[in-house]
Amino acid sequence: MIEPWPPAPIKTERLVLRESEARDRASFVALFASPEVGTYIGGPRPRDELERTVAEVPGRRFGLFVVELDAAMIGMITLDRRDARTELGYLFLPAAWGRGYAFEACAAVLGWFATARPGEPVALFTQTANVASLRLAAKLGFAEVERFEAYGAEQWSGVWTPAG
Secondary structure, three states: OOOOOOOOEEHHHHEEOOOOOOHHHHEEEEEEHHHHHHHHOOOOOOHHHHHOOOOOOOOOOOOOEEEEEEOOOEEEEEEEEEOOOOOOOOEHHHHOOOOHHHHHHHHHHHHHHHOOOOOOOOOEEEEEOOOOHHHHHHHHOOEEEEEEEOOEEEEEEEEEOOOO
């Protein structure tokens, strides 16, 4: 996908997007155990299971950015290669919702991606019931490609193509 990895931290007005570190472990557990976060991704995972299985340095993999605010992880952004396409994903702790952090972080990652892979589009998938995610996709410039049924719910698919 994109070389080299990890990139230098990306700094926005309020956030730092960086590689994961050991100090992020508790936030990863909280993120995946959160009933609110799990609403549109198959539900929360049991906290005790996460405490046992989450790596000491969680999420250290190609395409994953930790989103940091005031030296604390508030979410994560992923760029995953699937079926010859790159897919954007994001999860934020509920305390960070509604403050524009997801837009700020996703826009920064898409900007980085556009420089790293000029002209390459990015896909995004979400449930149509996730109104906040649909609003974010529109604000980021994703154009709807299709709607389809999967995982027992209507899904939305969009694509973003860098300008230029």
